[in-house]
Amino acid sequence: MTTIKNYPLSITALSIVVLLASCNKKEKKYFDNKFTKPEIIREASSEFLSPEESMKTFHLPEGYKMELVASEPMVDEPVTIAWDGNGRLYVAEMNTYMQDVDGTGTNRSISKIKQLIDTDGDGKMDKSTVFIDSLLLPRMILPLDNGELIVNETYTYDLWKYTDTDNDGVADKKERVYYNENRRGGNLEHQQSGLLWNLDNWVYTTYNPIRFKFTKDKVLVDSVIKMPSGQWGLTQDDMGNNYYSTAGGENPGYGFQHPPIYGDYSPRERLEPGFMETWPIVGTPDVQGGPRRIKKDGTLNHFTGVAGQTIYRGHKLPENLYGDLFIPEPVGRFIRRAKIVKNEDGLKVLTNPYFETEFMASTDLNFRPVWSETGPDGTLYVVDMYRGIIQESNWTRKGSHIRPVIERKGLDKNIGRGRIYRIVHEDIQPDKQPKLLDKTSSELVEYLGHKNGWYRNTAQKLIILRADEKVIPLLKDIASNNQSLWSKWFGNDDKDYALERIHALWTLEGLGAIDESIIKEKLLDKDARVRMTAIRLSEPFLKAGNTELLNDLENLETDPSVEVVDQLALSLRFSPKDKATAILKTIQRKYAENKVISSSAYESLKKTDERLLALKERIAGRNRGSQESVLKGYDTYNQLCVTCHGPDLKGAQNEDGSLVAPPLIGSKRVKDHDSKAIRILLNGLIGEVDGTEYGVMMSLKSNSDRWIADVLSYVRAMNDEDNVDFKTVRKIRAKDKDREGYWTLKELDKIK
Structure with a gap:
């Protein structure tokens, strides 16, 4: 009888032991081992390789x-990619980009966006349709709901929404959802990219100091005065910090200390010493900077063409890559690959x-990685434009350093191809294709x-x-308490419950369902990231004067977390109340030794664009038309020129203290x-x-005469000139209409 009575108990005890054992089962640990570097090929062939041959390099x-x-x-x-909710891959192609050394025919409207589908789930695309045709160098794509791009x-x-209404892989409806009467002139490399749907439900781009919010039936637009500029590529981490880069400024990463709404805080210490030095395995003769950018072994010595960066946030590569x-x-x-380490001040x-x-790294001279992205299958995708010339025609003109290299290596003949890869690990099977478009709103909440x-x-x-407002109660439940008793007791699963609460909160914000009570509750959350989120969500209430x-x-x-205090210092700028100012001053005094927090408090206490105010004061005596021209030039300068010439017009600095531009x-x-x-x-x-080699200053002649005049009027105003x-x-444009090459200062000095 005893045996029979205790049998169920024995089974229960055994089950618990088994479960606990499975809870403590350790996954394989991976380490940051580097590959064995091959002998550097100083003069590699520029011959085209098949994808299989290229992969061997x-x-x-x-x-x-x-x-x-x-x-x-x-x-x-191909230049950029994006997936819709069912894993259909959209690929933007710049089919006219640098089809010869002079960029002939670049501005023809014959480029495409394609839709690729993996029909059998083996990870390789096997069906392709031209989703949109006859485009002029498409550069940004954002899938919305089913069939919308x-x-x-x-x-x-301008932003256009294309829709495939009959699900045949071809867009058959087109509508403009945002219009700006200004046209973007200049070099095509120095234009916006991104369309990144951020954690905060705003969509960001580079260069353009505005952001967009897409809802079910409209698009909202908001100006962001001090947002980082960036160039080709935009990504975010789990907390919605955007990571920018610029090839023009040879800067591989900046603007990521805070979400972009708070401006650009990018101290030099954000890069570890030596981070800018690069380690290719093939000679790099076609670098725009010329000999000063080449090591003795013929390889690139410094970042220059950075593009298409991404934070890896997937689940099917070793865990130690997550967040890199x-x-x-x-x-x-x-x-x-850059790991992000926080110092004691909270600086990334x-x-x-x-x-x-x-x-x-590759030894194939035609390997041109221009974009990267975390895929729905959990791996890391890489877009390889696979071509000979990567620089735009402004940098390949007669007289440039690159042109003779292009002609000698025959790089101008290498066009019309492209590859998309995914980086996988031999121990981990990529995930299957998603089907989120087929899910109900309640089912989507689970993700x-x-x-x-x-x-x-x-x-x-x-x-x-x-x-869908029906999911609001479910979202509030998750935001309030989403962790099971089992996970609290045993901590056996690897789910990040705080991240789920954060996404639930921002989803509520996107549905207009955030209220004061849930913010108050989450200000006390045990996880610092959730407390930071609650602080950010309080900003509209602060703007309205909530005390x-x-x-x-x-x-x-x-708060014990310096990151929470820093977020508090950032967000209090939105309150007009004297008490907010008093709190900021207390934070500034208490954290005077913390460079990050003290900077945030200082910027919040300013609450105005001091450079703009100083400029307006400087030009106050000029007539209205002159003032308007200078102020337009100020806006353009901060979108285009600031990454090289610096916000103070004294030249942006490289890591070693040298200047990017004069x-x-x-x-x-x-x-x-x-x-x-004007001629420059x-x-x-x-x-x-002035005795220093800076590289090539690109031509801006594609912009209007007024645009040129406005920019120069601003620069001259900062020098107290007319x-x-x-x-x-x-007049000068007409006089020099037949000139194709760059100027040198010796030539300009001869002109009276």
Whole structure:
């Protein structure tokens, strides 16, 4: 009888033991081992290789490999990719990009966006349709709900929504959802990219200081005055911090300390010493910077062509890659992996885990990684434009350093191809294709806690676009208490419950369902990231003058997390109340030794654009038309020129303290002779400037005469000189209409 009575108990005890054992089962640990560097090929062949042959030139750490997802003729000159909720891959192609050394025919409207589908689930695309045809160099794409794609083309700020209403893989409906009468002139490399749906439900781009919010039936637009600029590529981490890069400024990562709404805080210490030095495995003769950018072994010595970076947030590669920044370098033919380490002040610092080595590198001269992305299958995708010339025609003109290299190596003949790869690990099977578009809103809520950031963000986006208020109670339950007793007791699962609460909160915000009570509750959450989120969500209430929340926020000035205190310092700028100012001053005093928090408090206490106010005061005596021209030039300068010439016009600094471009304050070309400056902007400049070689200043002649005049009027105003008349620009443009090459200062000095 005893045996029979105790038998169920024995089974129960045994079950618990088994369960506990399974809870404590350890997964395999992976380490940051670098690949064995091959002998550097100083003069590699530029011959085209098949995808299979090219993949043999790839070097990655042990266990990792590149798998081919798509290649020519399925894709041709791919530049960026994005998936819809069911895993259909949209590929933007710049089919006219640099089809010869002079860029002939670049501006023909014959580029495409294709839709690729993996019909059998093997990871390789096997069905392709032209979703949109006859485009002018499409550069930004954002899938919305089923069959909907937002698109931006080069030289315009406009956003168009294309819809496939009959599900045949071809868009049959087109409507403009955002219009800006201004056209974007200048070099096509120095234009916006992104359309990144951020955690905060705003959609961000580079360059353009505005953001968009897409809802079920409208698009909202908001100005962000001090947002980082960036160039080609935009990504975010789990907390909605955007990571920018710029090839023009040779800057692989900045603007990521805080969400973009708070401006750009990018101290030099954000990069570990030596981070800018690069480690390719093939000679790099076609670098725009010329000999100063080449090591003795013939390889690239410094980041220059950075593009298409991404934070890996997937679930089907080793866990130690999660949250790392991957930076494609198409000029150096490699991909840098950067780990993000926080110092005691909470400053995020980019580090290279591989001593004098890159994460991935190739010896194929046509390998041109221009974009990377976390895929729904949990792996890391890489877009290879696979071509000879990567620089735009402004940098390949007669007289440039690159042109003779292109002609000698025959790089101008290498066009019309492209590959898309995914990086996988031999121990981990990629996930199957998603079917989020087929899910109900309630089912989508379940994905807000998915291990893959792509799922979390996509589910959040779809719920908001559907505006389904029936899920609000479910979202509030998750935001309030989403952790089971089992996980609290045993902690056996690897789910990040705080991230699920964060996404639930932002989804509620997107549905207009955030209230004061839930913010107060989450200000006390045990996880610092959730407390930071609650602080951000309090900002609209602070703007409206809410004092009760201000009292709750005051308690966080002594929070044990410096990141929470920093977020408090950032958010209090939105309150007009004197108490908010008092709290900020207390934080500033208490954290005077913390560079991050003290900077945030200082900026919040300013609450105004001091440079703009100083400029307006400087030009107060000029007539209205002159003032308007200078202020337009100020806006343009901060979108386009600031990354090289710096916000103070004294030249942006490289890591070693050298300048990216010559200073404009006190410049003889700016002060003494406005025709010299006009000619430089129209045709560009090459050669030494005041004894220093900076590389090529690109031509901006594709912009209007007024645009040129406005920019120069701003630069001259900062030197206390008169405005430039657009008629003068028109006259000089006509006089030099047959000139194709860059100017040198020796040539300009001869012009009277």
